[in-house]
Amino acid sequence: MSEPVRRCVVCKTRRPQRELLRLRSHPQGKTLVWGHRGVGRSAYACPETCQAAMMEPARLARALKRPISPDEIPQTI
Numbered sequence: 001m002s003e004p005v006r007r008c009v010v011c012k013t014r015r016p017q018r019e020l021l022r023l024r025s026h027p028q029g030k031t032l033v034w035g036h037r038g039v040g041r042s043a044y045a046c047p048e049t050c051q052a053a054m055m056e057p058a059r060l061a062r063a064l065k066r067p068i069s070p071d072e073i074p075q076t077i
Contacts (some may be wrong), residue, residue, distance in 0.1 A: 003016050003017065004016070004017040005017065006020055006044040007044065008020060008034055008044055008046045008050050009043045009044060009050075009054055009059060009060075009062075009063040010045055010047050010049075010050035010053045010054050010059070011046060011049065011050050012048070013046065015046070017031065017036075017044070018036075018047075019047075020044040020045060020046060020047070021034065021044065021045050021046075021047045021051060021054075022034070022035060022036050022042050022043070022044055023042065023043050023044075023045070023054065023060070023074075024038060024040040024041065024042040024043075025038075025040045025041045025042070025064045025066060026038075026040050027039060027041075029042045030069075030072055031072070032051075032060070032064075032068075032072050032073060032074055033074070034074060035060050041064050041065060041066075042062035043056070043060060043064055055073050057069065060073065
């Protein structure tokens, strides 16, 4: 069985899921949560280079397919 592969929302490179940071949108509220466990639409980013660029509200809104306000974005991992 092969390992899941995901695409970085910033640089568009494909990497194994375990190598990327996951930011997920909780399905029952306007909450963004870091972590690899749980349900909800997710966006992935390279931890070394793309994490800061991922925090742009427009980029997250496109990846998570819902409007994102700047105060929803978590400040730390």
